[in-house]
């Protein structure tokens with residue numbers, strides 16, 4: 001296994017729609033293992049392929065932070081098929097280090113996709129799990145959490161990113 005480099009905003013790959021995964025081979029399994037390792041090392045609860053510079057529809061997540069094996073999930077070709085309710089809470093992103101903002105998301109989300117072997121997978125989650133699958137599926141669609149902020153919060157976040165870039169703390 002190997003740690004992968006996490007790309008930061010505004011890397012073009014983060015703003016590009018990911019291509020569907022077609023080959024469920026050892027290469028995919030190795031990539032998913034590396035993505036889990038990279039996510040745990042970085043202290044995140046989710047990591048999508050575009051964040052490691054691969055324009056693919058694929059993400060890994062673990063809302064338990066490594067505490068509960070059942071929550072260690074990889075979703076390939078994810079698609080949100082149902083949402084309901086609303087929650088408003090702090091959100092961060094490994095491609096935006098140091099940026100945290102309140103983001104409105106659905107309270108519940110059902111995601112459909114495939115596991116690393118290509119078997120159909122469906123996940124019905126609420127609260128942090130819903131927030132995570134919505135955030136990571138957005139990455140697969142070339143959408144970053146900045147796009148989900150209110151105009152004021154987005155401007156504030158962009159200013160902070162510029163400051164961090166100037167002081168060399170963003171690269």
Ligand SMILES: [Zn+2]
Pocket residue numbers: 092093094095135139
């Ligand atoms: Zn993210």
